[in-house]
Amino acid sequence: xxxxxxxxxxxxxxxxxxxxxxxxxxxxxxxxxxxxxxxxxxxxxxxxxxxxxxxxxxxxxxxxxxxxxxxxxxxxxxxxxxxxxxxxxxxxxxxxxxxxxxxxxxxxxxxxxxxxxxxxxxxxxxxxxxxxxxxxxxxxxxxxxxxxxxxxxxxxxxxxxxxxxxxxxxxxxxxxxxxxxxxxxxxxxxxxxxxxxxxxxxxxxxxxxxxxxxxxxxxxxxxxxxxxxxxxxxxxxxxxxxxxxxxxxxxxxxxxxxxxxxxxxxxxxxxxxxxxxxxxxxxxxxxxxxxxxxxxxxxxxxxxxxxxxxxxxxxxxxxxxxxxxxxxxxxxxxxxxxxxxxxxxxxxxxxxxxxxxxxxxxxxxxxxxxxxxxxxxxxxxxxxxxxxxxxxxxxxxxxxxxxxxxxxxxxxxxxxxxxxxxxxxxxxxxxxxxxxxxxxxxxxxxxxxxxxxxxxxxxxxxxxxxxxxxxxxxxxxxxxxxxxxxxxxxxxxxxxxxxxxxxxxxxxx
Ligand code: BES
Ligand code: MN
Ligand code: ZN
Numbered sequence: 349x350x351x352x353x354x355x356x357x358x359x360x361x362x363x364x365x366x367x368x369x370x371x372x373x374x375x376x377x378x379x380x381x382x383x384x385x386x387x388x389x390x391x392x393x394x395x396x397x398x399x400x401x402x403x404x405x406x407x408x409x410x411x412x413x414x415x416x417x418x419x420x421x422x423x424x425x426x427x428x429x430x431x432x433x434x435x436x437x438x439x440x441x442x443x444x445x446x447x448x449x450x451x452x453x454x455x456x457x458x459x460x461x462x463x464x465x466x467x468x469x470x471x472x473x474x475x476x477x478x479x480x481x482x483x484x485x486x487x488x489x490x491x492x493x494x495x496x497x498x499x500x501x502x503x504x505x506x507x508x509x510x511x512x513x514x515x516x517x518x519x520x521x522x523x524x525x526x527x528x529x530x531x532x533x534x535x536x537x538x539x540x541x542x543x544x545x546x547x548x549x550x551x552x553x554x555x556x557x558x559x560x561x562x563x564x565x566x567x568x569x570x571x572x573x574x575x576x577x578x579x580x581x582x583x584x585x586x587x588x589x590x591x592x593x594x595x596x597x598x599x600x601x602x603x604x605x606x607x608x609x610x611x612x613x614x615x616x617x618x619x620x621x622x623x624x625x626x627x628x629x630x631x632x633x634x635x636x637x638x639x640x641x642x643x644x645x646x647x648x649x650x651x652x653x654x655x656x657x658x659x660x661x662x663x664x665x666x667x668x669x670x671x672x673x674x675x676x677x678x679x680x681x682x683x684x685x686x687x688x689x690x691x692x693x694x695x696x697x698x699x700x701x702x703x704x705x706x707x708x709x710x711x712x713x714x715x716x717x718x719x720x721x722x723x724x725x726x727x728x729x730x731x732x733x734x735x736x737x738x739x740x741x742x743x744x745x746x747x748x749x750x751x752x753x754x755x756x757x758x759x760x761x762x763x764x765x766x767x768x769x770x771x772x773x774x775x776x777x778x779x780x781x782x783x784x785x786x787x788x789x790x791x792x793x794x795x796x797x798x799x800x801x802x803x804x805x806x807x808x809x810x811x812x813x814x815x816x817x818x819x820x821x822x823x824x825x826x827x828x829x830x831x832x833x834x835x836x837x838x839x840x841x842x843x844x845x846x847x848x849x850x851x852x853x854x855x856x857x
Contacts, residue, residue: 349535350485352478352511354518354527355463359387362512365459366424367416368452370466371399372433373406381430381440382467383515390417399427406430408447409829411455422463428452439469443763446480450831453484453508461510468515475526481511482534483831488545532658533845537838540651544823544836548623548640552596553671556622556643560601560650560669567657574600582690586710589687590703591672593627593680598672600711603650605657605665612851613664615720616653616844617711619704619727620646620671627674627700628682641836644822645726646671652844663852668715670707674700686784690714691806694784702788704729705799709806716808722751723813724847725803726840732795733817740821741765742839745800746814747807754856755814755847762842771800816840
């Protein structure tokens with residue numbers, strides 16, 4: 349884990365591998381961003397022109413390294429692009445700082461220590477830089493035996509071990525709180541990434557439940573694991589039906605943080621398919637290689653609940669992890685089977701690859717029994733949502749327009765691209781089943797909305813509910829960007845945590 353502190357030290361005297369400064373695209377070439385005045389001065393005010401000579405423009409994602417000026421203890425100055433310079437009287441957007449800090453961290457993989465001299469106007473900026481730097485300092489190499497030997501060697505690619513942020517106020521309460529928040533949040537978010545990246549032969553439902561149980565112990569949360577026997581006893585036909593084909597049985601995990609009686613109560617429900625082969629409706633090659641990521645919703649929920657507990661937020665948060673492995677076998681659910689769900693509804697399974705809605709339906713119905721103030725489910729639910737919104741944006745559906753708008757605003761605020769999607773009632777008809785109450789499939793067109801409409805029917809009467817379909821952004825198959833690595837991204841964690849914070853502050857209904 350990367351250590352991070354606020355420092356009032358002068359850049360010149362810092363013992364570090366690099367000093368990170370920001371440059372932005374100005375009207376007449378790159379400009380050095382606030383926070384790096386002392387560094388620029390040590391270059392006689394020529395840092396921007398030196399960088400420009402080297403081809404730097406200030407564009408987002410750009411990294412330019414120059415030898416540090418004489419008298420500096422650090423050998424290198426790393427300039428990271430912030431994108432366009434803000435208009436006069438405006439400051440850098442929090443997410444621009446977050447992304448730039450993430451880029452710098454990634455560029456410093458293998459280094460031990462770096463000091464970040466980026467623009468810090470207030471405590472929130474310091475928090476954003478900390479968050480971006482800590483999220484960028486991530487690598488998943490638990491399975492790279494060859495990398496382990498190289499760890500201590502020169503040019504090793506271990507993430508940055510130590511980060512100092514300059515320009516903040518280490519003794520100021522607001523700054524301290526932002527740094528504490530960033531440390532807890534990013535540690536849990538990076539753990540969610542680890543879970544998503546862990547191969548499915550090592551992370552089955554039982555193993556995931558064990559991780560949740562251990563974390564609950566560590567942070568004083570209540571945890572309850574329903575195993576196959578308990579699920580049978582409770583009548584969880586959806587979760588059992590999806591898990592029926594696997595040698596590793598399903599689980600429903602409840603992990604709860606309690607701030608006290610009388611506080612608002614949020615229920616987070618996560619899709620936790622530790623591997624989605626499609627089941628008997630088997631996915632073809634080319635569509636199953638990354639399906640270890642199909643538990644990213646459960647990982648996000650888990651991380652958010654633990655973060656809420658670590659931050660001691662003034663809101664009760666219950667996480668429900670619906671865990672199963674979707675496999676074909678002689679004991680698997682067949683297309684044509686009818687499942688009796690926890691809610692009592694019957695579902696005809698027409699496609700075993702539409703399994704996420706089945707496990708979620710049971711968990712949402714169960715969560716509804718506690719009549720929380722809101723239920724938010726998070727799921728890598730449909731390929732249709734990826735077609736609609738692409739690889740970086742999640743879809744938000746809800747049974748309450750104001751709540752959907754609030755979540756959208758919160759997502760924007762924390763730097764998670766998201767977009768509201770409708771739940772058109774006419775699409776319900778397509779899920780009519782000749783045999784059961786409802787089928788698990790409907791019209792192909794608008795498949796992401798159909799899935800949302802299916803879930804909606806399992807939400808308890810009168811409960812506010814939102815559904816986040818993170819199938820696009822949960823797993824990054826492309827190259828890393830900003831503070832987002834390749835592989836598991838931790839999508840939705842920051843939105844859930846901010847939602848809990850807002851609810852605690854009484855900002856929401
Ligand atoms: N886990 C998949 C959805 C998915 C696709 C997640 C791509 C991440 C990336 C889900 O279980 C699934 O298979 N959905 C089907 C539903 C269909 C059979 C109605 C889909 O979207 O094709
Ligand atoms: Mn599927
Ligand atoms: Zn799935």
